[in-house]
Amino acid sequence: xxxxxxxxxxxxxxxxxxxxxxxxxxxxxxxxxxxxxxxxxxxxxxxxxxxxxxxxxxxxxxxxxxxxxxxxxxxxxxxxxxxxxxxxxxxxxxxxxxxxxxxxxxxxxxxxxxxxxxxxxxxxxxxxxxxxxxxxxxxxxxxxxxxxxxxxxxxxxxxxxxxxxxxxxxxxxxxxxxxxxxxxxxxxxxxxxxxxxxxxxxxxxxxxxxxxxxxxxxxxxxxxxxxxxxxxxxxxxxxxxxxxxxxxxxxxxxxxxxxxxxxxxxxxxxxxxx
Amino acid sequence: xxxxxxxxxxxxxxxxxxxxxxxxxxxxxxxxxxxxxxxxxxxxxxxxxxxxxxxxxxxxxxxxxxxxxxxxxxxxxxxxxxxxxxxxxxxxxxxxxxxxxxxxxxxxxxxxxxxxxxxxxxxxxxxxxxxxxxxxxxxxxxxxxxxxxxxxxxxxxxxxxxxxxxxxxxxxxxxxxxxxxxxxxxxxxxxxxxxxxxxxxxxxxxxxxxxxxxxxxxxxxxxxxxxxxxxxxxxxxxxxxxxxxxxxxxxxxxxxxxxxxxxxxxxxxxxxxx
Numbered sequence: 402x403x404x405x406x407x408x409x410x411x412x413x414x415x416x417x418x419x420x421x422x423x424x425x426x427x428x429x430x431x432x433x434x435x436x437x438x439x440x441x442x443x444x445x446x447x448x449x450x451x452x453x454x455x456x457x458x459x460x461x462x463x464x465x466x467x468x469x470x471x472x473x474x475x476x477x478x479x480x481x482x483x484x485x486x487x488x489x490x491x492x493x494x495x496x497x498x499x500x501x502x503x504x505x506x507x508x509x510x511x512x513x514x515x516x517x518x519x520x521x522x523x524x525x526x527x528x529x530x531x532x533x534x535x536x537x538x539x540x541x542x543x544x545x546x547x548x549x550x551x552x553x554x555x556x557x558x559x560x561x562x563x564x565x566x567x568x569x570x571x572x573x574x575x576x577x578x579x580x581x582x583x584x585x586x587x588x589x590x591x592x593x594x595x596x597x598x599x600x601x602x603x604x605x606x607x608x609x610x611x612x613x614x615x616x617x618x619x620x621x622x623x624x625x626x627x628x629x630x631x632x633x634x635x636x637x638x639x640x641x642x643x644x645x646x647x648x649x650x651x652x653x654x655x656x657x658x659x660x661x662x663x664x665x666x667x668x669x670x671x672x673x674x675x
Numbered sequence: 676x677x678x679x680x681x682x683x684x685x686x687x688x689x690x691x692x693x694x695x696x697x698x699x700x701x702x703x704x705x706x707x708x709x710x711x712x713x714x715x716x717x718x719x720x721x722x723x724x725x726x727x728x729x730x731x732x733x734x735x736x737x738x739x740x741x742x743x744x745x746x747x748x749x750x751x752x753x754x755x756x757x758x759x760x761x762x763x764x765x766x767x768x769x770x771x772x773x774x775x776x777x778x779x780x781x782x783x784x785x786x787x788x789x790x791x792x793x794x795x796x797x798x799x800x801x802x803x804x805x806x807x808x809x810x811x812x813x814x815x816x817x818x819x820x821x822x823x824x825x826x827x828x829x830x831x832x833x834x835x836x837x838x839x840x841x842x843x844x845x846x847x848x849x850x851x852x853x854x855x856x857x858x859x860x861x862x863x864x865x866x867x868x869x870x871x872x873x874x875x876x877x878x879x880x881x882x883x884x885x886x887x888x889x890x891x892x893x894x895x896x897x898x899x900x901x902x903x904x905x906x907x908x909x910x911x912x913x914x915x916x917x918x919x920x921x922x923x924x925x926x927x928x929x930x931x932x933x934x935x936x937x938x939x940x941x942x943x944x945x946x947x948x949x
Contacts, residue, residue, distance in 0.1 A: 544928065547922070548927060549921060549922060549928075613943060645939065648824030648942075648947070653822060654818065654823075654935065655815065661935050662936055662939045665919065665936045669887060675885060675920050
């Protein structure tokens with residue numbers, strides 16, 4: 402049960418300082434902290450594995466308090482809940498940036514890619530992102546991976562942070578549920594997966610094989626590249642490549658939607674959904 | 676070949692007034708006009724069917740002019756091209772809202788749903804949106820429908836406008852290529868499609884049949900509902916329903932990604948892609 406809400410009347414109150422100017426993502430990202438926005442993500446954060454993510458404090462518009470009482474009850478009492486009116490909230494977080502419900506989360510533990518790979522089940526489907534740059538796409542990929550039953554997402558060190566406010570919101574909180582890492586270089590992650598018995602499959606509009614012709618093994622890693630540019634040539638040459646068949650001469654799918662289709666097809670072929 | 680660019684130094688210059696405050700979408704939407712943003716959409720607008728969409732005028736940052744000279748050349752000479760520096764552009768269109776390249780487009784013709792249905796090929800795959808409310812999803816659905824070879828998108832009168840700046844950008848301009856309508860009530864559109872020999876298939880997480888078990892006929896209409904709420908009960912009861920199989924107990928897919936998967940599966944089953 403969370404503690405009773407504490408009223409905040411001064412936007413400069415130090416207790417809500419971490420919610421200041423949440424548009425400036427780096428302020429938060431650098432310190433192992435993140436912003437959870439909206440009731441959906443607030444609910445997921447309450448249920449997150451405490452070894453990975455913890456809530457630090459919560460800030461809620463006063464007229465939203467009653468409606469989310471049930472979610473707040475699921476937080477421990479040492480997580481303070483602050484509340485304020487709309488004018489103070491806008492002064493703290495920036496107009497229209499908060500959805501009336503904000504939590505500050507803390508990363509409690511960050512596994513390395515090798516550790517995460519070592520913990521994967523014998524039958525496994527994972528997503529690898531190399532140079533993914535767009536937070537909306539990161540959020541969409543986590544949501545798709547979760548809905549289609551993937552076991553983990555491995556982002557290379559150059560990919561964007563899925564804990565960034567917008568990515569977390571687009572993921573409907575699945576970034577706090579799905580096992581994932583964001584470290585290491587792309588080729589090293591793929592080599593580690595290959596050593597662990599994964600079929601590494603690179604997705605590209607130029608892929609050699611239509612994804613529905615692939616007969617996946619017990620362990621499959623689907624590799625996604627940078628928006629626009631796609632995967633580097635060395636990775637395309639080193640691993641099996643697949644494509645989503647498309648109407649000729651037309652623009653290719655966005656990476657998030659391409660991931661949805663490829664994961665669906667692989668999960669279906671592996672008998673994980675159906 | 677477009678006319679030589681005309682320099683604009685005053686943000687209040689009447690010739691660029693339609694680009695003022697493009698964040699205020701209704702200003703433009705009401706008059707049969709729309710804003711095309713960025714080089715990708717500018718290129719598609721140049722190639723659009725003049726019976727459907729025409730360019731009215733173009734506004735380009737002076738430092739972008741050389742880079743898009745090839746695209747500007749493909750516009751007729753009676754489409755004026757204006758150019759200005761970044762300070763003037765920001766004062767006109769709003770900071771960071773323009774990507775340095777804006778065009779004002781005009782709707783030249785709007786077919787009714789019945790007309791569009793009458794013009795569809797014997798073998799057809801169409802998407803119907805009922806109460807779609809989010810511009811990002813509208814754009815994604817058009818992009819997916821185009822990439823996966825659908826013939827048309829029919830939006831009901833309550834769905835959002837795919838010509839809104841953000842939707843058009845997310846669609847990578849495919850809203851200007853794909854045949855579509857946005858009029859009529861959902862049940863009337865579906866009845867008209869059924870009369871025209873379409874298998875009407877409603878997509879929902881609660882759908883009766885997994886989409887990969889569907890054996891599609893020659894003419895198929897995939898029906899998508901409102902974000903969150905989904906399709907109304909009367910439509911779910913009146914038509915065949917399909918679902919995308921998902922991992923149990925998890926959040927459902929976003930409508931744009933669900934559309935990608937369902938269209939992929941239907942296009943594959945119909946032999947349209949592969």
